[in-house]
Amino acid sequence: MNVMSRIVPQPIIPLGPADGAPAPGLEAVAITKRFGAFTALDAVSLKLRPGTVHALLGENGAGKSTLVKCIMGFYRPDEGAVVVGDREVVIGDPRAAQTHGLGMVYQHFTLVPRMTVLENLVMARASVPAVIDWRAERRRLAAFLDTMPFTVDVDAPVATLAAGDKQKAEIVKQLYLDARVLILDEPTSVLTPDEADEMLGLIRGMALAGRLSVLIITHKFREVMAFADDVTVLRRGRLAGSGAVADHTPDSLARLMIGDSSTAVPVERRGPPGTAARLRIAGLRADDDGGLPALHGVDLTVRMGEIVGVAGVSGNGQVELVQVLAGQRAATAGSVSIGDEPYRATREEMRRHKVHCLPEEPLRNACVPGMSVAENMAFRSFDEPPIARGRWWLDPAAMRRAALDLIARYRVKTTGPDAPIATLSGGNVQRAVLARELSREVDVLIAANPVFGLDFAAVADIHAQIVEARNRGTAVLLVSEDLDELLELSDRLVVMSHGAIVHETTPAAADLTVIGRCMAGH
Amino acid sequence: MRPFLHGAVTRLSATLSAPLSALALPVAAVAVSLALFGAFVALVGVDPVEMYQLMYRGAFGTWFSWQNTLTRAAPLILTALCTALPAQLGLVIIGGEGALVLGALAAAAAGMALNGAPAALVLPAMALAGMAGGALLIGGAGALRQWRGVNETISSLLLTYIAIAVLNHMVEGPLKDPSSLNKPSTPPLADAYMIGTLPGSSVHWGLVAGIVCAVAAWVLMRRTTFGFAARMVGGNPRAARMAGLPVGRLLVVTTALAGAAAGLAGMVEVAAVHGRASASLVAGYGSTGILVAFLARQNPLAVIPVAVLFGGIGASGGLLQRRLDLPDASVLVLQGIIFVVLLASEAMRGRLHLFTFARPTATPATKEA
Ligand SMILES: Nc1ncnc2c1ncn2[C@@H]1O[C@H](COP(=O)(O)OP(=O)(O)OP(=O)(O)O)[C@@H](O)[C@H]1O
Numbered sequence: 069m070n071v072m073s074r075i076v077p078q079p080i081i082p083l084g085p086a087d088g089a090p091a092p093g094l095e096a097v098a099i100t101k102r103f104g105a106f107t108a109l110d111a112v113s114l115k116l117r118p119g120t121v122h123a124l125l126g127e128n129g130a131g132k133s134t135l136v137k138c139i140m141g142f143y144r145p146d147e148g149a150v151v152v153g154d155r156e157v158v159i160g161d162p163r164a165a166q167t168h169g170l171g172m173v174y175q176h177f178t179l180v181p182r183m184t185v186l187e188n189l190v191m192a193r194a195s196v197p198a199v200i201d202w203r204a205e206r207r208r209l210a211a212f213l214d215t216m217p218f219t220v221d222v223d224a225p226v227a228t229l230a231a232g233d234k235q236k237a238e239i240v241k242q243l244y245l246d247a248r249v250l251i252l253d254e255p256t257s258v259l260t261p262d263e264a265d266e267m268l269g270l271i272r273g274m275a276l277a278g279r280l281s282v283l284i285i286t287h288k289f290r291e292v293m294a295f296a297d298d299v300t301v302l303r304r305g306r307l308a309g310s311g312a313v314a315d316h317t318p319d320s321l322a323r324l325m326i327g328d329s330s331t332a333v334p335v336e337r338r339g340p341p342g343t344a345a346r347l348r349i350a351g352l353r354a355d356d357d358g359g360l361p362a363l364h365g366v367d368l369t370v371r372m373g374e375i376v377g378v379a380g381v382s383g384n385g386q387v388e389l390v391q392v393l394a395g396q397r398a399a400t401a402g403s404v405s406i407g408d409e410p411y412r413a414t415r416e417e418m419r420r421h422k423v424h425c426l427p428e429e430p431l432r433n434a435c436v437p438g439m440s441v442a443e444n445m446a447f448r449s450f451d452e453p454p455i456a457r458g459r460w461w462l463d464p465a466a467m468r469r470a471a472l473d474l475i476a477r478y479r480v481k482t483t484g485p486d487a488p489i490a491t492l493s494g495g496n497v498q499r500a501v502l503a504r505e506l507s508r509e510v511d512v513l514i515a516a517n518p519v520f521g522l523d524f525a526a527v528a529d530i531h532a533q534i535v536e537a538r539n540r541g542t543a544v545l546l547v548s549e550d551l552d553e554l555l556e557l558s559d560r561l562v563v564m565s566h567g568a569i570v571h572e573t574t575p576a577a578a579d580l581t582v583i584g585r586c587m588a589g590h
Numbered sequence: 591m592r593p594f595l596h597g598a599v600t601r602l603s604a605t606l607s608a609p610l611s612a613l614a615l616p617v618a619a620v621a622v623s624l625a626l627f628g629a630f631v632a633l634v635g636v637d638p639v640e641m642y643q644l645m646y647r648g649a650f651g652t653w654f655s656w657q658n659t660l661t662r663a664a665p666l667i668l669t670a671l672c673t674a675l676p677a678q679l680g681l682v683i684i685g686g687e688g689a690l691v692l693g694a695l696a697a698a699a700a701g702m703a704l705n706g707a708p709a710a711l712v713l714p715a716m717a718l719a720g721m722a723g724g725a726l727l728i729g730g731a732g733a734l735r736q737w738r739g740v741n742e743t744i745s746s747l748l749l750t751y752i753a754i755a756v757l758n759h760m761v762e763g764p765l766k767d768p769s770s771l772n773k774p775s776t777p778p779l780a781d782a783y784m785i786g787t788l789p790g791s792s793v794h795w796g797l798v799a800g801i802v803c804a805v806a807a808w809v810l811m812r813r814t815t816f817g818f819a820a821r822m823v824g825g826n827p828r829a830a831r832m833a834g835l836p837v838g839r840l841l842v843v844t845t846a847l848a849g850a851a852a853g854l855a856g857m858v859e860v861a862a863v864h865g866r867a868s869a870s871l872v873a874g875y876g877s878t879g880i881l882v883a884f885l886a887r888q889n890p891l892a893v894i895p896v897a898v899l900f901g902g903i904g905a906s907g908g909l910l911q912r913r914l915d916l917p918d919a920s921v922l923v924l925q926g927i928i929f930v931v932l933l934a935s936e937a938m939r940g941r942l943h944l945f946t947f948a949r950p951t952a953t954p955a956t957k958e959a
């Protein structure tokens with residue numbers, strides 16, 4: 069993996085502020101934001117001190133993204149004010165935020181994959197000249213990167229960068245655009261723990277140097293405890309508490325987040341896996357979006373009542389494997405069978421074999437953003453009773469009733485079953501998909517990073533559900549970039565590298581150095 | 591009382607704001623276009639106010655003009671469906687003209703072949719032939735897209751040229767009526783095979799056919815499992831594949847249905863207006879139908895009033911020519927302006943805060959951030 073070596077981490081050297089002036093602070097004062105009759109934020113205040121890292125915590129749907137979107141000018145708050153430095157500012161749109169020195173990094177990548185880092189950065193500037201002198205731009209960017217505690221290969225197309233490097237490029241972009249206050253919305257949910265630590269370390273270094281003030285949304289207490297100075301906790305659109313991180317423990321933060329509600333009790337794997345093979349993948353080959361081979365003959369068997377974990381650095385064919393199994397990509401060779409029958413991922417086969425899927429980035433892979441929550445929840449069931457009457461007629465009332473039931477059972481936070489699913493918070497989109505896929509009988513479950521972006525209570529909940537499904541006899545293929553998750557849940561663990569399975573072990577016998585070496589492609 | 595009222599009002603405004611903002615864009619586009627067209631005619635020395643008064647009179651001012659307007663609206667509804675139905679799947683089909691032409695030719699040929707049979711048999715046969723002709727053409731564009739990866743917009747446009755060429759070839763060759771000398775056409779349809787008019791009017795039954803089809807299209811897309819699946823494909827093909835939907839079949843069936851609607855428009859034109867197939871069938875109903883569909887924001891029900899509006903614009907052309915000495919084609923200029931303004935406003939939508947930020951419930955952010 070030489071993309072890994074393109075970014076060379078360097079020790080954190082405290083740097084003086086780039087232009088002499090220290091980074092300003094940021095204050096949100098009594099922000100209220102309503103969506104129709106629903107109050108997403110109720111007089112929430114937050115104070116980011118200059119040159120510090122401030123963590124923003126809260127359950128899925130607590131209003132974290134809405135708050136930063138109000139600050140960045142994506143939404144206009146109904147009440148409240150934003151103060152940058154010591155001036156109250158009115159930010160009408162994200163471009164205005166840029167002129168006030170605010171920059172935001174999203175959970176999802178926003179760089180254009182086919183363009184190089186340099187091209188992306190130049191095109192993002194507020195004023196792009198009609199004719200671009202690339203050589204001069206390159207020099208300027210290189211000089212700028214010299215002042216950074218890390219380097220990025222500016223000539224690499226973004227698509228070839230690993231997730232951690234992409235996220236760093238996003239940060240570099242904001243710094244290059246002169247952001248002094250950096251807002252990060254779940255920046256680490258697409259990163260491995262190592263990548264996340266490295267990135268957060270760099271950011272913290274820059275904050276310590278007075279170069280940046282950072283507001284970071286995260287679901288990981290570990291990151292809050294290790295990298296943040298202050299913390300603000302939201303609960304259901306209200307301020308639940310704030311203060312110095314040093315005065316808190318993960319437990320006290322968790323209590324602030326969820327109040328007195330309880331979290332799911334971890335479920336133990338009960339009994340050994342079955343003996344009958346349920347899902348059998350043999351010699352599977354497939355191409356990636358660019359038409360290049362991504363899977364080079366994958367062989368894998370999942371038995372009934374077994375969780376097989378697939379570990380690997382992202383970009384080694386996991387996405388393509390999941391897509392082939394989900395019916396989103398055609399295989400070029402090899403076979404997939406369920407029981408003893410070949411499986412081609414048609415609707416009829418999915419129904420007969422009870423195959424369900426939890427893909428990553430559910431809004432992009434498993435939902436129609438413009439359709440309502442109820443409609444999205446009916447994707448598996450719209451053509452069978454009670455929603456379909458006589459095979460042809462839809463009964464919207466029945467669809468709505470089914471959705472209301474799922475919303476309640478899976479605690480999906482939404483303004484109602486008729487809201488477009490794109491208006492749900494990231495974690496709640498995930499829950500809605502989960503409700504759709506796991507509420508039915510499941511014999512085979514394909515899950516890819518199923519807890520990305522979920523709060524700790526939801527993580528516990530979903531892990532419990534996956535293990536429960538396994539205990540009921542479901543064959544589970546669990547693809548994840550989080551090795552800890554795999555070691556905790558799997559019966560058997562395989563490592564995927566360069567489009568093939570290169571190593572197999574059990575969590576009990578796992579040797580982390582061997583796994584690490586296999587993941588790195590040795 | 592007050593909090594209750596407040597809640598009720600915000601709830602109401604939330605439910606209203608979606609359709610309202612959906613209306614705002616096309617209404618604004620038409621208003622801007624009318625202003626631009628007014629400036630345009632003012633340039634050639636015509637008083638815009640007088641012109642719009644005349645246009646209104648020519649379109650909706652009298653019972654006579656209403657009948658003219660509705661007669662023109664009938665085929666427009668059907669050709670607009672040819673664009674609006676595939677749009678549910680995310681396809682942009684602009685071959686309505688070709689489907690209409692091929693449908694008209696097929697209908698005329700069926701009428702010739704069955705000449706002498708009872709009308710109760712011939713008329714349904716003509717309608718079926720017309721729909722089959724249109725379905726073949728636009729379904730072909732859908733199939734090319736699904737199995738050969740050909741862009742459906744381009745192919746439906748090019749297939750239209752082929753359809754027109756086929757029409758010309760047939761009416762000048764194999765199907766030519768020997769007595770149609772300077773304007774080649776098929777033999778006239780027997781009077782018994784002509785679709786009648788609605789009682790007490792000169793508007794033919796094609797209008798009813800159009801309205802029935804539009805309502806049926808809406809029901810199909812909104813109230814059936816087929817339509818649900820089609821909307822899934824249109825909204826996110828990945829999600830549709832994950833649900834195991836037969837994307838290709840949905841695509842081809844929907845495009846074929848769309849073509850059938852425009853083909854039926856061709857049959858109606860033959861059996862209600864022209865009485866024969868000839869080159870004068872290429873009258874622009876197909877291309878105006880594209881505009882109608884876009885202005886109706888691809889909603890099959892909204893197609894009906896928008897088609898009436900454009901039927902009216904077309905109907906007023908004659909009066910403008912007679913009274914103001916404006917060329918007949920000037921209403922085409924207005925149509926063109928509306929289309930350009932509409933497309934431009936769609937493109938601007940993301941940038942105008944008016945639409946993007948004022949009503950977040952109506953235009954949800956598509957990206958979770
Ligand atoms: N455009 C919108 N229209 C209607 N409701 C919305 C809209 N945007 C957000 N909401 C609602 O506001 C609430 C807060 O959403 P937000 O995205 O801020 O949550 P979050 O704290 O970021 O959660 P997560 O951790 O899952 O990302 C949710 O209940 C969501 O459904």
Ligand SMILES: [Mg+2]
Nearest residue numbers: 133493494959
């Ligand atoms: Mg969020």
